[in-house]
Amino acid sequence: MDSGTQKARDTDRRRILEEELATEQKSLEAARKELEEQESVRYGNERNYQKLLDRVQPYKDKVQLHERNIEALRREISNLR
Secondary structure, eight states: OOHHHHHHHHHHHHHHHHHHHHHHHHHHHHHHHHHHHHHHOOOTTOOSHHHHHHHHHHHHHHHHHHHHHHHHHHHHHHHHO
16 A cells, blocks of 8 residues: 555544544543532432442443543544654
C-alpha cells in the first residue's frame, strides 16, 4: 500500500476516534449529572444507607465505564501520532 493511501486511512481513523471521544465525553457528562441527581434524592425506604448505595451503584458504574472508554480512546489517538 502506498503512503498516500495509508495517510488517508490514518486521517480517517483519527477523525473517527475523535468523534467517538466527543460522544463519550458527552455521555460522561450526562452520566455524571444523572449520578448527581440520584445521589441528591433519598427515598423513604432508604433509611438504611446501604439501600441508597445499592440504588446509585449502577449510575457510578456507568460513569466509570465512560471514563475508561475515554481513557482508551485517548490512548489510541496518542498512539496514532
